[in-house]
Amino acid sequence: xxxxxxxxxxxxxxxxxxxxxxxxxxxxxxxxxxxxxxxxxxxxxxxxxxxxxxxxxxxxxxxxxxxxxxxxxxxxxxxxxxxxxxxxxxxxxxxxxxxxxxxxxxxxxxx
Amino acid sequence: xxxxxxxxxxxxxxxxxxxxxxxxxxxxxxxxxxxxxxxxxxxxxxxxxxxxxxxxxxxxxxxxxxxxxxxxxxxxxxxxxxxxxxxxxxxxxxxxxxxxxxxxxxxxxxxxxxxxx
Numbered sequence: 574x575x576x577x578x579x580x581x582x583x584x585x586x587x588x589x590x591x592x593x594x595x596x597x598x599x600x601x602x603x604x605x606x607x608x609x610x611x612x613x614x615x616x617x618x619x620x621x622x623x624x625x626x627x628x629x630x631x632x633x634x635x636x637x638x639x640x641x642x643x644x645x646x647x648x649x650x651x652x653x654x655x656x657x658x659x660x661x662x663x664x665x666x667x668x669x670x671x672x673x674x675x676x677x678x679x680x681x682x683x684x
Numbered sequence: 685x686x687x688x689x690x691x692x693x694x695x696x697x698x699x700x701x702x703x704x705x706x707x708x709x710x711x712x713x714x715x716x717x718x719x720x721x722x723x724x725x726x727x728x729x730x731x732x733x734x735x736x737x738x739x740x741x742x743x744x745x746x747x748x749x750x751x752x753x754x755x756x757x758x759x760x761x762x763x764x765x766x767x768x769x770x771x772x773x774x775x776x777x778x779x780x781x782x783x784x785x786x787x788x789x790x791x792x793x794x795x796x797x798x799x800x801x
Contacts, residue, residue: 602786603786603787604785604786604787606789614794614795615688615775615777615792615794615795616727616775616777616790616792617792618789618790618791621789623785623786624786661727663787665786665787666787667786669739669787670715670732670739670779670781670786670787670788671717671732671740671787672717672729672787672790673729674719674727675726676726677726
């Protein structure tokens with residue numbers, strides 16, 4: 574069963590706009606990760622946020638984590654057409670080294 | 685480093701045939717994961733290895749599926765006999781050990797697109 578559920582399932586925006594994706598999960602975690610998947614490709618790691626962190630930045634990416642609500646958000650600022658992809662959150666299971674991936678958000682950025 | 689390497693990239697076979705998917709993880713990585721991705725079920729973890737030892741195979745759907753890791757640089761996922769419902773993209777990923785601090789960043793291969801007719 575999937576740990577994470579992403580919202581929205583699909584998002585369409587214009588270049589230059591910001592894109593926000595949300596992830597909810599079910600159990601306690603050590604960390605939460607976000608990945609991107611371009612069509613026909615493998616997943617690529619974007620950012621990892623630990624359970625004791627609330628916010629993290631990497632370039633145009635901003636990730637927040639609220640462990641009390643078991644939720645996270647990924648913000649992509651000043652989006653570009655090249656950001657078009659599916660985005661997945663992934664959470665680990667305590668005392669294991671495996672990740673459980675969410676259902677993903679398909680982002681379409683129009684030039 | 686060439687990243688995680690998977691072969692073949694595409695496989696078309698007939699129901700009942702044996703299928704073998706191959707993976708070469710990134711050198712030095714401690715963990716190897718096999719995933720299956722479908723539209724209906726999303727990305728599912730099938731099995732993972734730590735230092736060549738299978739740790740959790742609870743995601744393997746049936747006895748028709750088996751995975752091995754004979755050494756640190758090679759793993760196989762075998763389906764015998766294959767069925768049309770096995771059609772999916774199969775990914776291999778590898779990662780380093782975070783030494784008890786939770787799961788680490790995973791590096792994915794390009795995937796094998798399997799079609800079983």
